[in-house]
Amino acid sequence: xxxxxxxxxxxxxxxxxxxxxxxxxxxxxxxxxxxxxxxxxxxxxxxxxxxxxxxxxxxxxxxxxxxxxxxxxxxxxxxxxxxxxxxxxxxxxxxxxxxxxxxxxxxxxxxxxxxxxxxxxxxxxxxxxxxxxxxxxxxxxxxxxxxxxxxxxxxxxxxxxxxxxxxxxxxxxxxxxxxxxxxxxxxxxxxxxxxxxxxxxxxxxxxxxxxxxxxxxxxxxxxxxxxxxxxxxxxxxxxxxxxxxxxxxxxxxxxxxxxxxxxxxxxxxxxx
Amino acid sequence: xxxxxxxxxxxxxxxxxxxxxxxxxxxxxxxxxxxxxxxxxxxxxxxxxxxxxxxxxxxxxxxxxxxxxxxxxxxxxxxxxxxxxxxxxxxxxxxxxxxxxxxxxxxxxxxxxxxxxxxxxxxxxxxxxxxxxxxxxxxxxxxxxxxxxxxxxxxxxxxxxxxxxxxxxxxxxxxxxxxxxxxxxxxxxxxxxxxxxxxxxxxxxxxxxxxxxxxxxxxxxxxxxxxxxxxxxxxxxxxxxxxxxxxxxxxxxxxxxxxxxxxxxxxxxxxxxxxxxxxxxxxxxxxxxxxxxxxxxxxxxxxxxxxxxxxxxxxxxxxxxxxxxxxxxxxxxxxxxxxxxxxxxxxxxxxxxxxxxxxxxxxxxxxxxxxxxxxxxxxxxxxxxxxxxxxxxxxxxxxxxxxxxxxxxxxxxxxxxxxxxxxxxxxxxxxxxxxxxxxxxxxxxxxxxxxxxxxxxxxxxxxxxxxxxxxxxxxxxxxxxxxxxxxxxxxxxxxxxxxxxxxxxxxxxxxxxxxxxxxxxxxxxxxxxxxxxxxxxxxxxxxxxxxxxxxxxxxxxxxx
Numbered sequence: 001x002x003x004x005x006x007x008x009x010x011x012x013x014x015x016x017x018x019x020x021x022x023x024x025x026x027x028x029x030x031x032x033x034x035x036x037x038x039x040x041x042x043x044x045x046x047x048x049x050x051x052x053x054x055x056x057x058x059x060x061x062x063x064x065x066x067x068x069x070x071x072x073x074x075x076x077x078x079x080x081x082x083x084x085x086x087x088x089x090x091x092x093x094x095x096x097x098x099x100x101x102x103x104x105x106x107x108x109x110x111x112x113x114x115x116x117x118x119x120x121x122x123x124x125x126x127x128x129x130x131x132x133x134x135x136x137x138x139x140x141x142x143x144x145x146x147x148x149x150x151x152x153x154x155x156x157x158x159x160x161x162x163x164x165x166x167x168x169x170x171x172x173x174x175x176x177x178x179x180x181x182x183x184x185x186x187x188x189x190x191x192x193x194x195x196x197x198x199x200x201x202x203x204x205x206x207x208x209x210x211x212x213x214x215x216x217x218x219x220x221x222x223x224x225x226x227x228x229x230x231x232x233x234x235x236x237x238x239x240x241x242x243x244x245x246x247x248x249x250x251x252x253x254x255x256x257x258x259x260x261x262x263x264x265x266x267x268x269x270x271x272x
Numbered sequence: 273x274x275x276x277x278x279x280x281x282x283x284x285x286x287x288x289x290x291x292x293x294x295x296x297x298x299x300x301x302x303x304x305x306x307x308x309x310x311x312x313x314x315x316x317x318x319x320x321x322x323x324x325x326x327x328x329x330x331x332x333x334x335x336x337x338x339x340x341x342x343x344x345x346x347x348x349x350x351x352x353x354x355x356x357x358x359x360x361x362x363x364x365x366x367x368x369x370x371x372x373x374x375x376x377x378x379x380x381x382x383x384x385x386x387x388x389x390x391x392x393x394x395x396x397x398x399x400x401x402x403x404x405x406x407x408x409x410x411x412x413x414x415x416x417x418x419x420x421x422x423x424x425x426x427x428x429x430x431x432x433x434x435x436x437x438x439x440x441x442x443x444x445x446x447x448x449x450x451x452x453x454x455x456x457x458x459x460x461x462x463x464x465x466x467x468x469x470x471x472x473x474x475x476x477x478x479x480x481x482x483x484x485x486x487x488x489x490x491x492x493x494x495x496x497x498x499x500x501x502x503x504x505x506x507x508x509x510x511x512x513x514x515x516x517x518x519x520x521x522x523x524x525x526x527x528x529x530x531x532x533x534x535x536x537x538x539x540x541x542x543x544x545x546x547x548x549x550x551x552x553x554x555x556x557x558x559x560x561x562x563x564x565x566x567x568x569x570x571x572x573x574x575x576x577x578x579x580x581x582x583x584x585x586x587x588x589x590x591x592x593x594x595x596x597x598x599x600x601x602x603x604x605x606x607x608x609x610x611x612x613x614x615x616x617x618x619x620x621x622x623x624x625x626x627x628x629x630x631x632x633x634x635x636x637x638x639x640x641x642x643x644x645x646x647x648x649x650x651x652x653x654x655x656x657x658x659x660x661x662x663x664x665x666x667x668x669x670x671x672x673x674x675x676x677x678x679x680x681x682x683x684x685x686x687x688x689x690x691x692x693x694x695x696x697x698x699x700x701x702x703x704x705x706x707x708x709x710x711x712x713x714x715x716x717x718x719x720x721x722x723x724x725x726x727x728x729x730x731x732x733x734x735x736x737x738x739x740x741x742x743x744x745x746x747x748x749x750x751x752x753x754x755x756x757x758x759x760x761x762x763x764x765x766x767x768x769x770x771x772x773x774x775x776x777x778x779x780x781x782x783x784x785x786x787x788x789x790x791x792x793x794x795x796x797x798x799x800x801x802x803x804x805x806x807x808x809x810x811x812x813x814x815x816x817x818x819x820x821x822x823x824x825x826x827x828x829x830x831x832x
Contacts, residue, residue, distance in 0.1 A: 160656040166635065167614055168673060168723075169643040182660035 004258070011254025018248050022068040029061040034216040041227075041235045053237055054226050062223055063240060070219040071248075073133055074199035078192060080138030081199075085145025086188055090176045092146075093153035104150070107143045115140050116205065123211045133212060137202055141195060148191055152184040186260050193256025197249040204245060220245055290366060292467055292500045293324040293347060299359035300342055300351065300524075316342055316355065317524045324517075326467065329494060329501045331515030331532070333508055333547070335738035336709070339524040344470045344504045346370075348385050349377055365467060382409035386461035390473040392453040396445040402456050403441025410464040421463060428459040431496055432489040451482035455489050462493060468500045475510060479601040480765060480809040487513060488822055506738055508547050509811035512536050513818040520544050533815055546740060548813055553746055553772035557791045560776065563628060564589040565759050566613070566727055571622035573612045581620070582608045584783045590776075592726065593753065595760040597770040597791075599806065600780035606763045609780070610729045613761070614648060627726075644674045647720035651732035653712035657704045663690075663715055664700040670722040689718040692755075693748060710741035714748065721752065729761045734769060746772055767810035771795070779803050 004012070021028065030049075031037050035057065042052040050059040092100040110118075119136055126132045156162065157180065165179050204221025206212035213219040218226065220241035227237035300317035317339045324330045332340040342355060349369040351357050361368045369380055386409070389395040396405060407421035416424065422441070429437035432455040445453060454474055461469045474490065475483040491514045494501050505511050511518060511532075518535040520527040520543065528541045539545045566589070573583040583605045590596040598606045611617040613624055615635035624631045626646065632638050650656035657666050667686045671677040677685060687697045693714040704712055713733060720728050730749070734742035750773060753760065764770060770777060770791075777794040779787040781802045787794055799807065808821045 160650045160652060161658045163616070164648065164650070164656055164719075167616075167643065167648055168670060169638075169640050170673070178661075179658055183658070 007254050008258030011251040011258070014247060014251035015255055018067060018071060018244075018251070021064055022071040025064045025068040029058075029064040031058040031061040033057070033061055033065040033218075041230055041233075041237060050240055051235075051237060053223070054230065059223075059237055059240060062218060063220070063244060065217075066219045066223050066241065067244060069213055069217065070200055070203060070221075073130060073137070073203055073213075073219070074196055076134045077137040077141065077199050077203075078196045080134060081141040081145050081195060082188070082192055083142075084139065085142035086149040086181075086184075087176075088142070089146040089149025090153045090180055090184065091172070093150050093157050094172055094176055094180065096157075100150075103146070107146050110140070111143045111147075115202070119202075119206060120209070120211055123206065128211060128214055130213075133203070133206070137199060137206075141199065141202075145188075145191065145195065149184060149188060152187050153180050156180050156183050190256050190260040193253045193259075196252055200245055200248060204241075291323040291363075292326045292365065293322075293502075294363040295320065295322045295343070295347070295360070296363070297321055297360040298343065298346055298357070298362065300339070300346060300355055301358045302355045315524060317346070319360070320519075320521070320524070320526050321360075322519055322529065324468070324500050324502065326500050327498045328516045329503055329514055331511035331518040332502060332504045332521060333506065333511050333518060334521035334527075335506055335740060337523075338521040340504045340506075340521050341472055342524075343521070344472055344502050345387075347468065347470050347502055348381050348387060350381075379413070382466075383413040383415065383464055384466055385468040385470065386464065386466045388454075388457050388461045388469060388471045388474050390476055392457040392474075393445070393450060395457060396453065398445050400444075401441065402443055402445060402448070406441060406456065406460040406463050409460075413464055415464045424465075425459055425463050428462055428493065429456075431493050432456075432459055433485065434459075449482075451478050451486050454478060454486050458486075458490055458493060462497055462499065465497070466499060468502070469494075471501060471503045473505050474503075476505065476507070480767070480811075481601055481805055483510070483811075484809045484818070484821065488818060490514065491818065507811065508536070508739075509813045509817075512813060512815060513811065520547065536813060536815060553743065553750070555750060555771075555773055558594055558775045559790065560589070560591040560594060562591065564625075565592045565627060566590040566761070567625035568609070568613065569622050569625065571609070571612055571619045571624065573608060573617050573619045575617070582783050583612060583619070585622070586780075586783075586785050587622075588778045588785060588788060590727070590759050590761055592759055593757040594775040595753070595762055595773050597762045597764060597774035597777045598780060599764060599767065599770055599777060601765055601806070603782075604780040605783040606780050607731055608783075610648070610731055610761065610763055613729065614646060640674065644670075644723045645726045646729070647723050647725040647727070648729045648731065649713075649716050649720050649733050651735055653709065653716050653736070654704070656716050657712065657719075659704050661703075662700065663702050663704075663707075666704075666715060667700075667718045667722050670719060674723050685722070689722055692721065692752065693718045708741075709737055710744060713737065713745055717745075717748065717752070721756065721758075724756075725758060727759045727761065729763070731763045732765070733762075735764070735766065742769075749773065767807060779806065 036055060037058050038048060038052045038056045040052065040054060040056050042048055044051045048058050048060065050063065053059050053062060088103055092103045119140060122136050123132065162175060162179050165175050203212055203219060204224065207219050207221030208225045210225070213222050215222065223241045224238050227235070230237050297319045298317055298321070299315065299319055301313050301315050303311050304314045320343055322330060332343060334340045342352070345352055346357055346362055347364070349357070349362060349372065357370055362370050364380065364384060369377065372380065396402070403422060403425060406425045407418065410416045410421040411418060415421070425441055426437050429440045434440050434452055434455055448456065458474065471490065475486050478486060487510065494514070503511055503514055515532050517530065518532050519529040520535065520541070522543055528535060528539065528544045535544060536548060539548050568586055568588045571583055571586045572581050574581045586609060588596060598609060600606045608617060612619050615631070615633065615638055618633035626642065631642060664683065664686055667689055668682050671682050671685050686700055690697055690699055695711060695714055699707070699711070704715070707715065734745050737745065746769065749760065752758065762773060774791045776790045777788070778785050779794065779802065787800055787803045794803070795807070805825060808825050811817065
C-alpha cells in the first residue's frame with residue numbers, strides 16, 4: 001500500500017541489518033567477544049572473516065558486539081536527549097515568561113562549554129558505566145534539541161489555532177502534545193536521524209580517548225583505538241569500524257529523510 | 273483576424289487601429305499532484321482572447337483560481353511557479369512576445385510592459401530607498417538619464433497624490449504607509465513610460481478609506497499618461513470604476529466580455545448576474561429585546577509596555593440572538609476589543625458583563641462554562657485550525673472538552689454539525705489542507721457551534737473569501753442565528769457585510785466608538801465626518817461612483 005522510495009528502502013534495509021546484528025549478537029557472532037582465537041592481526045580468512053585484532057581476537061565478533069554497545073548506547077542517549085530536549089523546549093515556548101527565560105539561559109550556559117570537554121570532565125569524575133554514559137551524552141545533547149524544539153514551537157504558538165485552544169480553556173498538556181508537537185514533529189524527526197549519528201560519533205570519540213566503553217569490552221570507537229597502530233603497517237583493522245559508522249550514518253539519514261517527507265505532508269501522508 | 277471564440281465577441285470590431293495588446297486563444301497549463309492520484313496536467317487558462325487599445329483599461333475579474341492573475345502575467349510572457357504557457361499568442365505592439373527569446377523578453381519587460389503587484393510591502397526591497405527602486409527599470413533600459421527619470425518619478429508622485437513629492441523618494445519602504453507604498457509601486461510601473469501596465473489586485477490589501485484614494489490616483493495616472501492597462505481584481509464594484517472593458521473569468525474561461533456599462537447594467541450571463549447582485553442579502557433589523565447578553569462598560573486597554581491606549585472608554589451592548597457589527601479601518605481597535613472581551617488582553621479600566629455578571633478580566637480566571645458560552649471565529653481559517661487534525665477532531669474536541677461526549681456519541685454530533693454547516697459527512701476524515709477556503713471557514717463555524725455558545729465573536733470572517741463564497745458564509749451565519757439563537761459580535765471593515773447582517777452597529781475610529789446604535793440609526797444621516805467617510809468609501813456597483821464620492825465627501829482619508 002505504501003510505496004517506499006528506493007533510497008529509503010536501502011536505508012531501511014541497512015539500518016535494520018545493523019540493529020538486527022546488535023540485537024542478535026550472541027547468536028550470530030562466530031566467537032566470544034574477548035576470547036583470543038588467533039595470532040595478532042591475521043589477515044581475513046575463512047575462519048576469521050575480517051581477520052584478527054591487535055591481540056588476536058576475532059575482529060568480526062568484536063565488530064558485532066561493539067556495534068551492539070554503540071547502537072544501544074546511542075539509541076538510549078538519543079531518546080533521552082529528545083525526550084528532555086523537546087518536552088522542555090515546547091514547554092518553554094508555550095509557557096513563555098520567566099520559565100522560558102530560566103530554561104533558555106541555563107541551556108545557553110551549558111552550550112557555552114564545549115561538549116567534549118564537559119563530557120571528559122564529568123566522565124573522569126564519575127564511574128564509567130553505561131548508565132553514566134547515556135545520561136551524560138543524552139543530557140548534553142538535549143540542549144541542542146531544546147533549542148530546535150523551542151525555535152520551532154515559538155513559531156507555532158502564535159498561530160490562531162493555538163489561541164483557539166487557549167480560548168477553549170485547554171491545559172498546557174493538550175496544547176503542547178496535541179496542538180504543537182504534531183506540527184513540530186517533522187523538523188524534530190529529521191534532527192533525530194542526525195543526532196543519532198552524532199551520538200555514535202560522540203561515543204566513538206569518548207571511547208577512542210579512553211573515557212567511553214572500557215576494555216575488555218569495546219564499541220566501534222574502542223576498536224579503532226585498539227587497532228590504530230596497525231595502520232602504520234598497512235593493516236586495515238582500524239578502518240573496519242570507521243566504515244561501519246559511515247554506513248550506519250548514511251542509512252539512518254536516508255530513513256530520516258523519507259520520514260521527513262512523509263510527515264511534512266498535511267494530508268495525513270495519503271497520496272504522493 | 274477573426275475571433276477564435278465566436279460566442280463571446282470582443283467588444284471592438286476587427287479593422288480598428290492596431291491594438292496595443294492582442295491576446296489570442298491563450299492556453300496555460302500546470303502539473304498538479306492530486307492526493308492519491310498520478311500527477312496530471314491541468315488547464316488553468318482555456319483559450320482566452322482579449323484586445324486592448326492604447327490608453328484603455330481592461331478589467332479582469334473572477335474569484336480566486338479563475339486564472340485572472342495568470343492571464344495578467346502572461347501579458348508579460350511570464351508564467352508563475354510551474355505554470356506553462358502552452359498555446360496561443362500574446363501580441364504586444366504587433367509582435368508575439370511568447371516567441372521572444374530570453375534576451376528579447378528582458379527588453380520588453382520593464383520597458384514596454386510593467387507590473388504592479390498586490391502586496392507592495394512584499395514587492396519592494398526593504399534595504400533600498402524608494403527612488404532608486406522606482407527609477408531602476410528606466411535606467412536599466414536606457415529610457416532616460418537618472419536626472420530625467422527622477423524628475424519623472426517626482427511628477428508621478430505628485431499625480432498620485434503622495435505627500436512631499438520632491439523628497440518622497442528618499443524614504444525607505446518601511447517609512448511609508450501601505451497605501452502610499454502601493455502608489456509608489458504604481459509610480460515605479462509608470463516611470464519607464466511603458467505602453468502597458470498590469471495591475472494585479474493593487475487595492476485588495478488596503479482599507480476601504482485608503483482604497484478609494486489609491487483607486488482615484490491610479491485612475492488619474494492612467495488617464496494622464498495615456499498608458500494601456502490590465503486591472504485585475506475580484507471586486508466588480510472596484511473594477512467598474514476604472515475599466516473601459518471588463519472580462520469576467522471563471523475556471524480559466526471567459527464567461528462574459530464587454531464594455532463596463534453593459535457588464536454592470538445588463539449582464540448577459542447567469543454568473544455575471546450573481547457577481548453584480550452579490551451582497552444583496554436582505555436582513556430585517558431585529559430590535560434589541562430584554563437585558564443585554566454582553567455589556568462592555570467603559571473599557572480602556574493598552575498593550576503591555578505601550579503607553580498609548582488602543583481602546584479608550586469603549587461601551588457597547590449586545591442582546592441575546594442579535595448581531596452587533598463593529599466597523600472601522602485597520603488600527604481602529606476593533607480586533608483589540610475582541611481580545612479584551614475574550615480575556616486575552618485584560619482591560620486597564622472598565623469591565624465586561626456577560627449575562628449580567630462581570631467576567632473575570634483574565635482568560636485564566638474564567639470558568640470553563642464562561643469560556644464555552646463565548647466562542648470565536650477567526651479571519652484566516654487556514655491558521656485557525658491545526659493542520660494536523662482531521663475535521664472530526666477539530667469539531668469533536670469542544671464536544672469532548674465541554675460536554676464529555678466520546679466515541680459514537682461524539683461522532684454522531686459531529687455529523688449533525690457537518691450537516692448544519694451544509695457539508696457532507698464525508699468531510700469528517702479530511703485534513704484542513706484538503707478543504708477549500710469557504711469549507712475551512714464553515715468548519716471553524718461548526719467548531720464554534722459545537723460548544724453551544726450564546727455569543728460568537730466573528731473577527732473579519734469573510735474578508736479572506738471570494739465574494740460569492742463570503743455571501744454563502746453570511747447566509748449560513750444568519751440561518752444558524754435563527755436556529756441556535758446565538759448572538760454575534762461581528763468585526764469587519766466591509767460595510768456591505770454590515771448592511772447584510774447587523775442589528776446594531778458600532779463605528780470605531782482610533783480606539784473610540786464614534787457612532788453607536790441600531791442599524792437604522794447609524795446608517796441614517798446626519799453622519800459624523802468619519803462615518804460619512806467610511807460609508808462613502810465602500811465601493812458601489814455603479815458607474816461613476818468614484819467621481820461622485822470624491823466630489824462630495826467631507827473628510828479626507830488619512831492617506832495611509
